[in-house]
Amino acid sequence: MRLTRLTLAGLVVAALSSLPALAADFEVKMLNKGSDGSSMVFEPALTQIQPGDTVHFIAASKGHNAETIPGMFPEGAESFKSPIGKDFSFTFEKDGIYGIRCTPHYGMGMVAMIVVGEPTNLDEAKGVKQPGKAADRFEAIFTQLEAAK
Ligand SMILES: [Cu+2]
Structure with a gap:
């Protein structure tokens, strides 16, 4: 009896571990003021996820949105x-770098990056010309991404 139970338990563990990883949820807040005091930010600026994961963009402050930057997604x-001004959720399926901007505050540097799996389009993403403060913010995000490897 005892042996049978152990065997069963072993089978259950084996079955569970062979299941694909469950999709995860992430939050990115849209804020007038970030926790470091800088204005017009997505927080966190960099989120690394796996294909099938969902990112919830939270309208924590009014007047913001989330938009993919042309040329900056796989x-x-x-x-x-x-x-x-609305919460928005998106499930990312394809590997790569997704540059995100707040449409009205792009030039003020309100940008974020979602990296799904492998950053397959790294060179293209780095090559996108960014306006105003967005250039500095993306430079910092790319540095953070390099460090996270
Ligand atoms: Cu904004």
Whole structure:
């Protein structure tokens, strides 16, 4: 009896561990003021996820949205542009770097990056010309991404 139970337990563990990893949820807040005092930010600026994971963009402050930056997401991936001032969720399926901007505050540097699996389009993403403060913020995010490897 005891042996049988142990065997059963072993089978259950084996079955569970062979299941694919469950999809995870992440939050990115859209804020007038970040925790470090800088204004117009997505927080965190960099989120690394796996294909099938969902990111919830939270309208913690009013007047913001989340939009994929043209040329800054993997080929074949779906682009999006969320309505201003609303929470928005997106499930990322394709590996690569997704540059995200707040449409009204792009030039003020309100940008974020979602990296799904492998950063397959790193060179293309780095090559996108960024306006104003977005250039500095993305430089910092790319540095953070390098450090996270
Ligand atoms: Cu904004």
